[in-house]
Amino acid sequence: MRRKLAAGNWKMNGTTASLSEIEKLLETHPDPACDMLICPPATLISQMAWRCRTKALKIGAQDCHWNASGAHTGDISASMLADAGAMHVILGHSERRTDHGETDAMVAAKTGAAWAAGLVAVVCVGETERQRDLGATLAVVGAQIDSSLPDGATAENTVVAYEPVWAIGTGRTPTLAEIAEVHDFIRATLVGRFGEAAYGIRLLYGGSVKPSNAAEIFKTSNVDGALVGGASLKAADFGAIVDALAAA
Ligand code: 13P
Numbered sequence: 001m002r003r004k005l006a007a008g009n010w011k012m013n014g015t016t017a018s019l020s021e022i023e024k025l026l027e028t029h030p031d032p033a034c035d036m037l038i039c040p041p042a043t044l045i046s047q048m049a050w051r052c053r054t055k056a057l058k059i060g061a062q063d064c065h066w067n068a069s070g071a072h073t074g075d076i077s078a079s080m081l082a083d084a085g086a087m088h089v090i091l092g093h094s095e096r097r098t099d100h101g102e103t104d105a106m107v108a109a110k111t112g113a114a115w116a117a118g119l120v121a122v123v124c125v126g127e128t129e130r131q132r133d134l135g136a137t138l139a140v141v142g143a144q145i146d147s148s149l150p151d152g153a154t155a156e157n158t159v160v161a162y163e164p165v166w167a168i169g170t171g172r173t174p175t176l177a178e179i180a181e182v183h184d185f186i187r188a189t190l191v192g193r194f195g196e197a198a199y200g201i202r203l204l205y206g207g208s209v210k211p212s213n214a215a216e217i218f219k220t221s222n223v224d225g226a227l228v229g230g231a232s233l234k235a236a237d238f239g240a241i242v243d244a245l246a247a248a
Contacts (some may be wrong), residue, residue: 002202003161004034005225006242007122007233009062009090009206014040022048024235026055033246034225038232039090042076049085052122060122061090063096066109068116078117088120090227092148094165104147112150115157122159123148124185124206129166138185145189153190155200160186161227167207169229176220179205183222211240218248
């Protein structure tokens with residue numbers, strides 16, 4: 001059985017004032033029947049991790065460099081994130097692939113660095129609207145999985161997030177059948193490459209998940225949770241998504 005995971009990606013949102021949302025979430029969800037993860041901006045990781053050190057909520061990061069240290073102004077290494085209290089790191093988000101030109105090879109290198117630092121890599125894949133319109137979704141997602149994950153992915157060190165680019169921040173979501181098709185395909189691809197153990201790797205759906213659509217998405221085949229953007233910023237909304245996942 002895979003334990004479900006509700007993950008929040010705060011993106012470039014949040015200051016110390018937002019720590020109150022974490023306090024609220026800890027208060028309303030002290031012991032949920034699923035895992036909870038929030039990935040705030042790097043500036044908040046250590047303060048959040050300190051508050052959550054004995055709690056059910058895990059704190060993660062949104063990116064890391066592929067090197068352990070060195071002359072990389074403005075970058076942060078995986079071991080630094082671990083030192084700050086992060087336990088997970090999102091890698092290969094479409095916003096990083098687009099805004100920073102991250103390639104699958106870079107994502108694979110970052111994933112290896114995350115593992116070496118003891119972090120769980122949350123590796124993101126997903127097609128653009130044009131690729132979907134062209135009928136290329138499975139080919140695109142399959143190629144991203146093949147090239148963004150190094151050898152050695154396990155249920156313990158890796159989570160995969162399917163985030164169709166056109167569904168991120170748009171209020172639009174694929175149909176449940178479309179989500180199931182991609183998640184079943186990702187599962188088969190992972191099992192083909194990493195063997196039976198890949199049945200333990202958690203697959204998250206991301207893209208306009210909110211309290212009103214979470215329950216039906218969580219009933220979908222091979223969906224083990226969600227990677228939530230906008231709706232993770234408020235404890236009430238994220239808490240409602242956690243509730244829907246715990247009940248699924
Ligand atoms: P939204 O939930 O705001 O669509 O963002 C999804 C996302 O990109 C999570 O990583």
